[in-house]
Amino acid sequence: MTRIKTKKPRRRPATALDVARLAGISRSAVSRTYTEGASVSPVTRNKVLAAAKTLKYRPNLFARALITQRSNIVGLAVSGLDNQFYPEVVQRFSEEFAKVGYRLLLFVTHGSAGPDPLLDELLKYRLDALILASSSVSSGLAESCRQAGVPVIMYNNVNPRSDVPSIAATNRLGSRTVAAFLVAGGHRRFAYIAGFKADSSSFERERGFSSYLVKQGLGLPARAEGQFSFDGAIHATRSLLKSPKRPDAIFCANDHMALAALQVARCEFGLSPGKDLSIVGFDNAPISAWPNFQLTTYSQPTERMVARAISLIRESLAGKALRGVHEELPGELLVRSSARLPTTGVVRSPTGTLIWTPKTRV
Amino acid sequence: MTRIKTKKPRRRPATALDVARLAGISRSAVSRTYTEGASVSPVTRNKVLAAAKTLKYRPNLFARALITQRSNIVGLAVSGLDNQFYPEVVQRFSEEFAKVGYRLLLFVTHGSAGPDPLLDELLKYRLDALILASSSVSSGLAESCRQAGVPVIMYNNVNPRSDVPSIAATNRLGSRTVAAFLVAGGHRRFAYIAGFKADSSSFERERGFSSYLVKQGLGLPARAEGQFSFDGAIHATRSLLKSPKRPDAIFCANDHMALAALQVARCEFGLSPGKDLSIVGFDNAPISAWPNFQLTTYSQPTERMVARAISLIRESLAGKALRGVHEELPGELLVRSSARLPTTGVVRSPTGTLIWTPKTRV
DNA sequence: TTGAAAGCGCTAACAA
DNA sequence: TTGTTAGCGCTTTCAA
Numbered sequence: 068m069t070r071i072k073t074k075k076p077r078r079r080p081a082t083a084l085d086v087a088r089l090a091g092i093s094r095s096a097v098s099r100t101y102t103e104g105a106s107v108s109p110v111t112r113n114k115v116l117a118a119a120k121t122l123k124y125r126p127n128l129f130a131r132a133l134i135t136q137r138s139n140i141v142g143l144a145v146s147g148l149d150n151q152f153y154p155e156v157v158q159r160f161s162e163e164f165a166k167v168g169y170r171l172l173l174f175v176t177h178g179s180a181g182p183d184p185l186l187d188e189l190l191k192y193r194l195d196a197l198i199l200a201s202s203s204v205s206s207g208l209a210e211s212c213r214q215a216g217v218p219v220i221m222y223n224n225v226n227p228r229s230d231v232p233s234i235a236a237t238n239r240l241g242s243r244t245v246a247a248f249l250v251a252g253g254h255r256r257f258a259y260i261a262g263f264k265a266d267s268s269s270f271e272r273e274r275g276f277s278s279y280l281v282k283q284g285l286g287l288p289a290r291a292e293g294q295f296s297f298d299g300a301i302h303a304t305r306s307l308l309k310s311p312k313r314p315d316a317i318f319c320a321n322d323h324m325a326l327a328a329l330q331v332a333r334c335e336f337g338l339s340p341g342k343d344l345s346i347v348g349f350d351n352a353p354i355s356a357w358p359n360f361q362l363t364t365y366s367q368p369t370e371r372m373v374a375r376a377i378s379l380i381r382e383s384l385a386g387k388a389l390r391g392v393h394e395e396l397p398g399e400l401l402v403r404s405s406a407r408l409p410t411t412g413v414v415r416s417p418t419g420t421l422i423w424t425p426k427t428r429v
Numbered sequence: 430m431t432r433i434k435t436k437k438p439r440r441r442p443a444t445a446l447d448v449a450r451l452a453g454i455s456r457s458a459v460s461r462t463y464t465e466g467a468s469v470s471p472v473t474r475n476k477v478l479a480a481a482k483t484l485k486y487r488p489n490l491f492a493r494a495l496i497t498q499r500s501n502i503v504g505l506a507v508s509g510l511d512n513q514f515y516p517e518v519v520q521r522f523s524e525e526f527a528k529v530g531y532r533l534l535l536f537v538t539h540g541s542a543g544p545d546p547l548l549d550e551l552l553k554y555r556l557d558a559l560i561l562a563s564s565s566v567s568s569g570l571a572e573s574c575r576q577a578g579v580p581v582i583m584y585n586n587v588n589p590r591s592d593v594p595s596i597a598a599t600n601r602l603g604s605r606t607v608a609a610f611l612v613a614g615g616h617r618r619f620a621y622i623a624g625f626k627a628d629s630s631s632f633e634r635e636r637g638f639s640s641y642l643v644k645q646g647l648g649l650p651a652r653a654e655g656q657f658s659f660d661g662a663i664h665a666t667r668s669l670l671k672s673p674k675r676p677d678a679i680f681c682a683n684d685h686m687a688l689a690a691l692q693v694a695r696c697e698f699g700l701s702p703g704k705d706l707s708i709v710g711f712d713n714a715p716i717s718a719w720p721n722f723q724l725t726t727y728s729q730p731t732e733r734m735v736a737r738a739i740s741l742i743r744e745s746l747a748g749k750a751l752r753g754v755h756e757e758l759p760g761e762l763l764v765r766s767s768a769r770l771p772t773t774g775v776v777r778s779p780t781g782t783l784i785w786t787p788k789t790r791v
Numbered sequence: 792t793t794g795a796a797a798g799c800g801c802t803a804a805c806a807a
Numbered sequence: 808t809t810g811t812t813a814g815c816g817c818t819t820t821c822a823a
Contacts, residue, residue: 173533455793492818
């Protein structure tokens with residue numbers, strides 16, 4: 068009895084050649100049918116389509132990528148999806164890129180330092196572009212990619228001394244606005260919960276906040292570090308609220324930490340945010356609008372930022388140089404109930420939300 | 430004056446041939462250096478590595494995929510990242526797959542029905558496997574992929590009549606447990622907030638919950654549909670709480686909706702969850718453990734489910750047939766403070782969390 | 792262990 | 808408009 072090898076064949080998908088044979092035309096005709104703007108007669112075209120349908124043919128994008136030097140795949144590196152702000156960013160990028168024919172290859176970085184194993188991985192895939200929305204990624208990685216010819220863009224993260232282009236919110240302006248808002252609200256003892264020292268967003272936000280307070284003669288705010296993590300922010304808030312000179316206003320480097328602060332204040336210290344204590348965040352993560360939080364926060368214009376990032380990438384793909392582009396898009400100070408309101412300056416925006424604008428330039 | 434075409438050259442990355450030339454050996458030798466288990470002498474190997482380093486060479490994975498018929502890319506389709514349960518799932522898949530050399534290509538489906546444009550997209554990339562963690566995806570898509578030879582697995586979603594394998598939590602058992610828990614806690618007027626009628630998870634959870642209540646002679650629970658959305662759940666909860674026979678216990682098809690219910694009860698009706706009203710969810714999304722929510726919920730064993738899904742996919746890739754595999758992994762009823770406790774049955778699990786187990790089989 | 796040669800599935804230049 | 812041909816960058820026989 069003969070032994071028959073039964074390794075599952077996983078029959079291969081139909082190729083362009085298969086389709087060509089069945090349709091009785093050349094392989095090129097098949098290719099042209101699937102190439103935007105190529106010249107095929109309707110007759111041939113229909114033959115191809117019919118054959119393709121019976122064979123369930125779909126062009127192999129990897130083979131195409133090999134020759135066109137375009138993979139239609141964009142890499143997105145994020146540092147972790149537990150920060151309530153990022154899922155929305157990922158989703159937006161995914162949806163907007165899908166509209167223009169790109170797919171997202173996801174890289175979740177582990178936040179650790181050291182020689183980046185991500186780099187090797189990233190460059191093995193011939194990504195059309197790379198978005199670094201990860202605070203923990205070394206800007207060395209970004210630079211390497213750029214040098215390797217992959218358009219890179221830093222999102223919500225800036226290294227102004229680098230040639231790697233970036234898109235961010237108006238971190239400084241936003242934080243000054245927050246400071247002005249809190250001052251106008253009559254607060255006097257300020258605190259800032261930072262992310263990482265090295266993170267540009269955290270740093271810029273702190274700078275805007277502190278410098279405004281100093282300029283107003285209110286001195287530097289108290290300070291604690293929450294490492295951008297929920298637990299970190301919990302500890303930071305505790306230490307702040309336990310200090311003899313308890314702050315009456317806490318500004319957090321992002322919503323994720325502000326949400327933690329809110330809960331510590333409420334559940335551990337029995338404080339009522341917006342009355343006993345004001346807490347303000349930065350990002351406007353979707354969850355911050357939930358009834359239970361009603362977090363006052365400076366918003367990142369995610370929709371526009373994502374759109375802009377995609378525009379830049381497409382320009383870069385079209386051959387335009389992007390060196391040194393550092394764009395900042397303005398958000399708004401969304402007034403909800405986690406912080407005490409100033410008597411003036413609160414207006415209803417066209418979309419119906421309450422926002423605060425300073426009467427004088429901050 | 431001659432016009433010089435200035436289209437940016439984007440110089441191509443080094444190829445294996447470049448490396449071979451520099452190292453003074455053949456292209457095959459280069460390939461072997463990067464192929465697990467190929468035979469290369471240490472001498473050649475080092476030559477290759479040195480040349481590769483100076484040229485910054487990295488194997489082109491698309492070219493490799495073309496010949497090996499393995500892309501090392503797995504597709505992950507999710508219906509939306511706003512459901513607090515999914516970001517963790519995505520992150521886990523990303524991390525666990527990364528450990529075994531796979532990357533995730535993300536597809537965010539738009540929840541709509543109709544002929545799926547996703548299908549065409551999906552099969553153009555020669556994905557090594559596809560995970561459907563989207564409740565809104567037609568099982569027709571799954572079937573098509575399977576027939577196209579792509580290992581597909583449905584995650585948190587089951588079609589028992591289909592050959593497409595699935596991984597899910599013990600939806601029925603879990604829901605019966607929830608029912609038993611609420612009955613033991615002395616509740617009498619039950620309600621269920623469903624997701625979609627067509628969704629298997631929602632359906633199974635409803636079935637488990639209802640059938641237990643009926644069996645105990647307590648009749649069918651009140652019912653509302655929240656479409657798995659936050660706003661939908663808000664409306665559902667309102668209508669339930671406004672009804673003349675206000676329920677004293679609401680079980681929601683997932684945490685996402687339970688979180689909405691919690692807030693409606695608290696902020697709109699001034700009720701204190703866990704005292705005036707019990708609310709229980711299903712999933713154990715990370716956020717459910719937050720101080721502000723403390724949602725009692727039946728957990729999905731995400732870590733094990735993801736690990737199992739990956740195992741199955743790897744088996745399938747190794748040639749094993751997976752037709753008709755429908756695995757269910759048990760979770761636990763995590764007792765927090767959003768629901769009134771029975772007098773018995775609450776125990777501390779080895780990990781320190783409180784869980785409830787029925788004294789008799791449910 | 793090594794190199795030559797073939798070919799994965801596709802597109803693009805060229806000629807017809 | 809169409810087919811022929813070359814080749815994208817790689818792996819994998821096969822012989823040496």
